[in-house]
Amino acid sequence: MSAPEIPEAALRLAEALVFAAAEPVSARALAQLLPETLEAEAVLAALAARYAGRGVELVTVAGGVQFRTAADLAPLLRKVVQIPRRLPRAAMETLAIIAYHQPVTRAEIEEIRGASLSQQTLDALLEAGLIVPKGRKEAPGRPTLWASTETFLTRFGLRDLRDLPRREELLVEPPAPAPSPPEPAPDAAAASAGETGEAPDGL
Amino acid sequence: MSAPEIPEAALRLAEALVFAAAEPVSARALAQLLPETLEAEAVLAALAARYAGRGVELVTVAGGVQFRTAADLAPLLRKVVQIPRRLPRAAMETLAIIAYHQPVTRAEIEEIRGASLSQQTLDALLEAGLIVPKGRKEAPGRPTLWASTETFLTRFGLRDLRDLPRREELLVEPPAPAPSPPEPAPDAAAASAGETGEAPDGL
Amino acid sequence: MPEPAAPDAAASSRLLLRLDGFDGPLDLLLELARGQKLDLARISILALVEQYLAVIEGARRVRLELAAEWLVMAAWLAWLKSRLLLPDDEAAAEEGEQAAEVLAERLVALQQMRAAAAWLGTRPELGRDVFARGGPESFVAIDRSRLVLDVPGLLRSYLAALRRAAGRRGYAPAPVTYWSLKDALARLGAMLGELPDWQTLERFLPPTPLSPLERRAAVASTLLAGLELARTGAARLRQEEPFGPILVRKARGGEQSE
Numbered sequence: 194m195s196a197p198e199i200p201e202a203a204l205r206l207a208e209a210l211v212f213a214a215a216e217p218v219s220a221r222a223l224a225q226l227l228p229e230t231l232e233a234e235a236v237l238a239a240l241a242a243r244y245a246g247r248g249v250e251l252v253t254v255a256g257g258v259q260f261r262t263a264a265d266l267a268p269l270l271r272k273v274v275q276i277p278r279r280l281p282r283a284a285m286e287t288l289a290i291i292a293y294h295q296p297v298t299r300a301e302i303e304e305i306r307g308a309s310l311s312q313q314t315l316d317a318l319l320e321a322g323l324i325v326p327k328g329r330k331e332a333p334g335r336p337t338l339w340a341s342t343e344t345f346l347t348r349f350g351l352r353d354l355r356d357l358p359r360r361e362e363l364l365v366e367p368p369a370p371a372p373s374p375p376e377p378a379p380d381a382a383a384a385s386a387g388e389t390g391e392a393p394d395g396l
Numbered sequence: 397m398s399a400p401e402i403p404e405a406a407l408r409l410a411e412a413l414v415f416a417a418a419e420p421v422s423a424r425a426l427a428q429l430l431p432e433t434l435e436a437e438a439v440l441a442a443l444a445a446r447y448a449g450r451g452v453e454l455v456t457v458a459g460g461v462q463f464r465t466a467a468d469l470a471p472l473l474r475k476v477v478q479i480p481r482r483l484p485r486a487a488m489e490t491l492a493i494i495a496y497h498q499p500v501t502r503a504e505i506e507e508i509r510g511a512s513l514s515q516q517t518l519d520a521l522l523e524a525g526l527i528v529p530k531g532r533k534e535a536p537g538r539p540t541l542w543a544s545t546e547t548f549l550t551r552f553g554l555r556d557l558r559d560l561p562r563r564e565e566l567l568v569e570p571p572a573p574a575p576s577p578p579e580p581a582p583d584a585a586a587a588s589a590g591e592t593g594e595a596p597d598g599l
Numbered sequence: 600m601p602e603p604a605a606p607d608a609a610a611s612s613r614l615l616l617r618l619d620g621f622d623g624p625l626d627l628l629l630e631l632a633r634g635q636k637l638d639l640a641r642i643s644i645l646a647l648v649e650q651y652l653a654v655i656e657g658a659r660r661v662r663l664e665l666a667a668e669w670l671v672m673a674a675w676l677a678w679l680k681s682r683l684l685l686p687d688d689e690a691a692a693e694e695g696e697q698a699a700e701v702l703a704e705r706l707v708a709l710q711q712m713r714a715a716a717a718w719l720g721t722r723p724e725l726g727r728d729v730f731a732r733g734g735p736e737s738f739v740a741i742d743r744s745r746l747v748l749d750v751p752g753l754l755r756s757y758l759a760a761l762r763r764a765a766g767r768r769g770y771a772p773a774p775v776t777y778w779s780l781k782d783a784l785a786r787l788g789a790m791l792g793e794l795p796d797w798q799t800l801e802r803f804l805p806p807t808p809l810s811p812l813e814r815r816a817a818v819a820s821t822l823l824a825g826l827e828l829a830r831t832g833a834a835r836l837r838q839e840e841p842f843g844p845i846l847v848r849k850a851r852g853g854e855q856s857e
Contacts, residue, residue, distance in 0.1 A: 215735035248411030264729050279724075476741075482747050
């Protein structure tokens with residue numbers, strides 16, 4: 194659609210730049226390589242259009258664009274590419290609380306979950322680079338405040354925190370068993386106790 | 397050319413696999429994911445054809461194929477990051493001693509530093525153009541005398557050596573009766589020859 | 600009350616067998632609330648309390664030792680129940696309602712975060728569901744050829760070198776030898792004979808260069824030597840005015856000091 198106006202040379206350059214990078218590439222980084230007459234955003238849009246439906250797609254995440262394999266190929270790719278374990282339920286909930294309530298202290302996280310936060314959970318989130326300490330709360334003991342990272346956005350395919358559903362939207366009550374796969378529903382304890390709850394649906 | 401016979405699904409899979417793999421992908425590895433009716437080599441050939449001339453190309457390397465940035469684009473993407481380094485401590489100390497005590501022999505530098513001076517350190521200073529040999533001392537073995545250079549002044553932003561604080565200004569309490577060229581010993585003034593040698597006063 | 604509790608009796612006994620599977624009392628409460636299959640905002644707190652207490656009661660029958668957190672929550676819910684059922688007065692009733700509201704809000708907040716975690720779980724996760732380039736290429740070249748050079752660094756290095764060298768040699772103060780009375784006597788005695796007339800005492804100071812302190816010591820010693828020689832009659836001393844130069848010469852036969 195918008196492709197015709199974009200010179201092939203610019204498309205090639207954008208393609209090479211984004212392909213080579215390990216992290217998402219911002220439009221600004223691309224703009225530095227393009228002639229001033231070209232809009233980086235337009236070039237990226239044309240590039241995304243070219244890759245739509247292919248085995249590798251251009252997605253917008255964490256303030257930039259990144260090539261990623263198409264989600265539907267995951268089951269096949271998992272046969273050959275090593276994948277890390279899924280985060281345990283406690284870690285996912287803690288991560289959600291930090292993402293929604295940041296900056297937030299450990300005590301506040303424990304208050305919301307009604308359970309103490311294990312060292313193991315904190316270590317897992319830190320090691321995965323999903324959370325960072327971000328200053329201290331001006332309160333007795335000056336507890337550390339926690340926040341989510343760019344890596345969090347990148348990992349879950351979010352452009353920014355506003356991509357998270359609003360809290361009220363989340364509460365359409367037990368959203369029927371199906372749509373939310375690893376739901377900690379009645380049998381949650383069993384799921385989290387067993388292996389990592391492989392989310393069989395949707396794939 | 398060979399593309400027409402290859403199903404799009406196989407191309408997508410090959411594309412995603414080669415993209416996601418950390419190492420080159422062999423035809424055999426791809427074959428494990430393809431239906432038996434398809435030749436992995438043919439799929440890879442079709443993939444290479446699709447990427448020919450693009451910003452990223454499929455190249456054959458030891459052990460299989462991988463994506464690589466098109467050679468003509470690499471220079472455009474190259475970014476040079478300057479990370480200035482500090483001189484190692486020994487080199488900085490040696491340089492300071494030469495600046496203050498010049499012209500000075502290697503043995504004298506070692507005496508002042510109380511440590512031996514490696515050739516490597518001297519070479520580093522020479523290579524950076526901060527010091528030069530300046531004649532030889534009329535003493536047994538006629539050792540080389542070392543002095544600082546114009547480059548030394550420029551790099552440190554000095555107009556001349558007198559811009560450096562005088563030694564006495566630096567030393568609140570003299571570290572010790574330096575057994576060396578400059579100071580107190582009655583015969584020192586003579587030894588430090590060219591230097592500012594204003595010994596006599598104050599006595 | 601038995602109405603809502605009864606159908607869940609079976610569930611309760613099922614639950615108590617795996618209390619350890621819950622992340623604490625709030626987790627259990629939330630699950631019980633979800634069992635009511637209602638909008639969380641409209642659940643019956645009273646029924647919920649009944650259920651929780653039933654579960655804990657059942658659990659205590661099976662295992663006497665229960666984690667304190669379960670019992671603390673049970674005690675608090677028992678208190679809440681009494682406020683909701685049989686308030687002593689209006690204030691107590693209000694207190695009960697407020698507490699029930701707070702509990703309901705906490706359950707909603709936890710449920711929201713549960714849902715958020717679940718939503719995140721449905722996202723295509725990088726590294727599990729979608730994959731980035733396995734072998735990224737870096738076109739960043741690092742140039743380390745430039746040197747950081749600054750005068751403060753140079754001076755610090757110089758001082759560090761001097762201090763270290765000084766430390767290695769150990770601090771040995773220069774031996775100070777003051778001009779002793781004995782030295783002064785010997786010198787004055789030897790020189791007096793050769794000098795014909797009055798001389799200032801300072802002419803008899805040691806011949807080597809002196810620091811101010813050494814000089815004062817030598818002056819004192821030489822004066823003492825002069826006094827000693829005058830006392831024995833070997834020399835004569837004279838001072839023309841206060842603080843004026845002190846003059847000395849060899850005594851001639853039978854002279855006395857002036």
